[in-house]
Amino acid sequence: MRGPRHCRLCKSASTRSFAAEGKGATKTYVRCEECGFVGLLPRCFPNKKEEKARYLLHTNDEKSKGYREYLERFLDQALSPYLRPGSSVLDFGSGPAEPPLLPSLIRARGYGCSIYDPYFAPGRVWRARKFSAIALHEVVEHLRRPRQSLLYLVARLSPGGILAIRTRFVPDTVDAFIPWWYRMDSTHLGFFSPESLSRLFEPAGLKLLRSIEPDIMIFRARKVSPQ
DSSP, X not given: OBOSOOOTTTXXXXXXXXXXXOSSSEEEEEEETTTOOEEEOGGGSOOHHHXXXXXXXXXXXXXXXXXXXXXXXXXXXXXXXXXXXXXXXXXXXXXXXXXXXXXXXXXHTTOEEEEEBTTTBOOOGGGGOOEEEEEXXXXXXXXXXXXXXXXXXXXXXXXXXXXEEEOOOOOSSHHHHTTOGGGGSTTOXXXXXXXXXXXXXXXXXXXXXXXXXXXXXXXXXXXXOOO
């Protein structure tokens, strides 16, 4: 059905609400007919205690060879081709483990890496810095305020900086979305298409460099800030 709800990403009022069964509850989603973003209604969000408990189940250290290889492929495709030795990287949403695996792999390639996670690395020093690259590895789907958070990160990029995102691209139809495995994680609150991310970032001065199915997009900031 159509309703007055606005898209949490592009603010369009052209949306369609629909219900889908979750784990033990019916959840309401809002699909934007302008940009394709699908967002869980905020009243259906898990509370922060539940959210943190779910994150603690994640494998995020050296013990998982498969996960390490998964992260290395992300670095090979989305960061290393665009960075020089000594480049500064922010891993936003670094997750649990001490140290988290992705920052360790980034540093092993000769880049500096700062981390931020609201639960596991909540320091605020990074907010005063600019970065050569920001990595959002399976993070954007967890954002409670995606538009505000992502545009804030754009402002933390140095001129010519790279924004590298990995998230599964949302199916094109509601019928395909409802049984989709990626939806079943209770901490996944928003689902993006390449179109939805491009529509958000292009007016903010980012250019799409590459889109890699099924889950990677790489953007570059303007090399010279507008006057």
